[in-house]
Amino acid sequence: MDEQLRDSQPTPETPDAGPVLDQMDDLGLTETAPTRDTRTSASSRTQKDTSLGYELYLNVRTLVFVLAALILVFTFVVRIIVVSGSSMENTLQNGDSMLVWCLGYEPKQGDVVVLTQRSYQNDSLVKRVIATEGQRVDIDYDTGTVYVDGVALEEDYIKETMRVPNYGEGLNHVTVPEGCIFVMGDNRNDSADSRYPNIGIIDTRSVIGRAVMVVFPFPDFNLL
Amino acid sequence: MKNRRPCNVFWLVWTLLLAAAAAGVRMWQKATAFEGSYGLPVRGATASVVLVCVLVIAGAALAILAARQPVTTPPRSQIRGRRWDMSFFATGDVVFLALVWFGAFCSLAAVPLLFGQGRELWKAYQLAVAMKTWQGGDNGVLGMVTAVLALLAFLGLLQIGRDGFRPGRRGKGGFWAALPACAGCGWLLGTYRNCAADPVLWDYVPLLLAVIAGMLMYTDWAGMSCAAARPRRTLWLAGMTVVCSWVALASRPDTGTALLLISQSASALAALWRLPINLQHPPKVGSEDKLIPAVPQGTEMTTENKEEDTHE
Known part of the structure; x- marks a missing residue:
């Protein structure tokens, strides 16, 4: 229904940060907002913090979806x-x-x-x-x-x-x-x-x- | 939806209307679409056809609502804490707290009932095995497992309500939803086991669909705190959880099962009450040391149907 939304910050290679940062630049916020480099280090830290929980969650979610699909197949088919x-x-x-x-x-x-x-x-x-x-x-x-x-x-x-x-x-x-x-x-x-x-x-x-x-x-x- | 007013009223009204309609049709079906002393289904019964149509319409209507749900992505500087982790923050929102805690205590109330049933079946199983008369069937283990998992679901929902009502410095708005999601797995297996020899699909499919919808809703809810947010799908699943739960309740299940259905229905209503608000107007709470100097008012960006959150 909707694409997955990642709430961790993007890595420097991730292109999606660009439009947001550019938009902030357009609004004249570059003096008050942190630089891209500062954000990059914060990004790496955040990804490290979330990676374990994220991976764990993905595994649990896969199991839940597979279980639901199996039950439906083994009920109707x-x-x-x-x-x-x-x-x-x-x-x-x-x-x-x-x-x-x-x-x-x-x-x-x-x-x-x-x-x-x-x-x-x-x-x-x-x-x-x-x-x-x-x-x-x-x-x-x-x-x-x-x-x-x-x-x-x-x-x-x-x-x-x-x-x-x-x-x-x-x-x-x-x-x-x-x-x-x-x-x-x-x-x-x-x-x-x-x-x-x-x-x-x-x-x-x-x-x-x-x-x-x-x-x-x-x-x-x-x-x- | 374009005028920035929260959509939670739309969600609640539509969901409750569809759920009431589906439950009403299910009661009609129970009264007219089965025959004989063993409740075999009447072929092509109008009520059965209408019920399928109502469920399909409910799924489609809620999908349309979900697709039209605005999702605001504010500038980085206005976000404190993690964006999606705060999706169920409800500071001072008594309605959210009441619904989630009501669901929690319904889950708790189901524990002794489910455990008692499971224990009775386990005793009967042991007796039959001792007398060498066991011919298969439910030995009660899954019932007792479901009871224990329902206790975990109670703890998870209790914590969700607390975290939402008084959020801490770092959000854990959905993490605890993983507990009721796990409880849903045990409940689903137990439900399926009990109906494996039932040739009448209508006897148990509404309950199976309700359990699956609730389990998936809690899984998506937990995903909000694990960097895997799917807010629109979460809303759709919450709506379908209410609809399917009410249909299953209209089937008059046993008391323990009914309490679990009421529990997930209340939690889903809490999600429908709070999530649309927070998607449109993201809360601004979280760790102060993560604050970026404020930006002027009115710079909020709206990305309707365009979702890639990049905020910390």
């Missing part, structure tokens, strides 16, 4: 979220840190998403989108197959063959309402997801974003 639990094994391991893209994201089938279903818990969940609005989901536990709109999904990402959960079959034949998604964990036998009645169909407004990559630990680094 991306987030780092740590996986808690084993429901997405083998795609994601407990403790993995993921980069999650938030800006303008609309859930699509097959995406790994981070969401918060407040009816279940206040912390976030990581699941895979199985179906989006208008699609029909049918789960056949006998064959361990998920059908979306009558077509069997090829799920090479799941950990093991799906069995009936300990809470029963739950939601296994459902058409996803408008503005909602049906999600499941890749570890089907140890995942609380849309099949579980307390979680159920997820409103897309509860979705924080799409998991883009695992960034930590480094051995697990990969794109999702």
